[in-house]
Amino acid sequence: MDSSDIGAGDRMIRAQALTKTFGDNVAVDAIDFTVRPGRVTGFLGPNGAGKSTTMRMILGLDAPTAGSVTVNGHRHQTSSAPLRSVGALLDAHAFHPGRSARDHLRWLAASNGIPATRVGEVLELVGLESVARQRAGRYSLGMGQRLGIAAALIGDPPVVILDEPVNGLDPEGIRWVRALARRLADEGRTVFISSHLMSEMAMMADHLIVIGRGQILADMSTEDFIAAHATSYVRVKSPARTAVTELLTRSGLDVEGVGDALHVQGLDASAIGDLLHHDSLPLHELTLVRSSLEDAFMRLTADSVEYRSKVGAVTAGAAA
Numbered sequence: 001m002d003s004s005d006i007g008a009g010d011r012m013i014r015a016q017a018l019t020k021t022f023g024d025n026v027a028v029d030a031i032d033f034t035v036r037p038g039r040v041t042g043f044l045g046p047n048g049a050g051k052s053t054t055m056r057m058i059l060g061l062d063a064p065t066a067g068s069v070t071v072n073g074h075r076h077q078t079s080s081a082p083l084r085s086v087g088a089l090l091d092a093h094a095f096h097p098g099r100s101a102r103d104h105l106r107w108l109a110a111s112n113g114i115p116a117t118r119v120g121e122v123l124e125l126v127g128l129e130s131v132a133r134q135r136a137g138r139y140s141l142g143m144g145q146r147l148g149i150a151a152a153l154i155g156d157p158p159v160v161i162l163d164e165p166v167n168g169l170d171p172e173g174i175r176w177v178r179a180l181a182r183r184l185a186d187e188g189r190t191v192f193i194s195s196h197l198m199s200e201m202a203m204m205a206d207h208l209i210v211i212g213r214g215q216i217l218a219d220m221s222t223e224d225f226i227a228a229h230a231t232s233y234v235r236v237k238s239p240a241r242t243a244v245t246e247l248l249t250r251s252g253l254d255v256e257g258v259g260d261a262l263h264v265q266g267l268d269a270s271a272i273g274d275l276l277h278h279d280s281l282p283l284h285e286l287t288l289v290r291s292s293l294e295d296a297f298m299r300l301t302a303d304s305v306e307y308r309s310k311v312g313a314v315t316a317g318a319a320a
Contacts, residue, residue, distance in 0.1 A: 010073040011037040011158040011190045017067035027053045029214035035192045040185045042205030043194040046305045050214040083112040083155035089162045092148035097137025122150040141168030159190040178204050198294035212304025229300045230291030234269045236262040237285035
């Protein structure tokens with residue numbers, strides 16, 4: 001199916017009761033979700049949550065134990081030209097190390113009936129045109145990521161799936177991926193990105209699907225997710241700390257001393273300022289500290305973390 005034949009309404013990833021088991025282990029547990037066009041959807045979850053298994057089922061690399069998943073209205077493995085319907089980066093080094101980047105992309109293009117002129121276009125897009133004749137096995141991790149993204153875009157697909165696309169990239173490369181994802185979404189494509197870098201996802205994703213222990217924990221806009229699963233507070237600093245603490249506590253606010261500041265919840269910054277002004281208490285700082293995506297993610301997935309490290313154990317082991 002040519003991407004030009006796919007209507008905007010079909011440019012979606014739809015999972016219904018999607019399930020995958022490995023023996024007695026349930027990796028993905030009857031999940032339902034839809035990834036829609038025109039926005040960047042982030043796919044988040046702790047290690048072992050089922051993200052990679054879900055992505056592999058979307059692409060037809062793993063067969064579901066139960067349920068179904070379709071892309072562009074059909075099962076991806078039935079597509080006659082898969083690179084024209086879905087572009088995917090799951091393994092940035094899925095290329096022959098002895099083959100040049102140009103030859104790798106030429107092979108992909110030929111296999112899906114894509115014009116050879118598209119090879120030069122994607123090489124220029126990802127910034128590899130000057131090293132396109134070098135053996136890909138000599139590429140750095142970041143260059144390998146760029147080649148993987150070029151392969152994902154070779155068919156000009158309406159759906160793009162990227163797993164950890166900024167891994168190994170320098171700051172300029174990370175910014176470039178962020179801008180690329182935004183542009184693809186603005187063109188009406190469906191963009192599905194998995195990453196562990198919460199700061200990047202906060203800037204990149206319009207919508208989030210969060211998975212833990214094989215189940216969907218959240219499916220909402222990034223803004224709503226942060227508001228629902230993390231807490232904001234007002235940082236207050238005053239030379240009359242004790243009096244300020246007593247006043248705010250008497251007013252029914254939640255007050256926590258952290259260093260030389262107070263973290264206050266229960267009123268916004270302007271209302272807290274009015275309280276202190278009314279009692280003529282001095283104020284040196286009054287700052288609203290907004291919650292981060294990382295805070296929200298850690299709070300929501302705290303019970304879904306499969307591998308939990310213990311910092312103290314490292315020191316104790318070294319001392320022994």
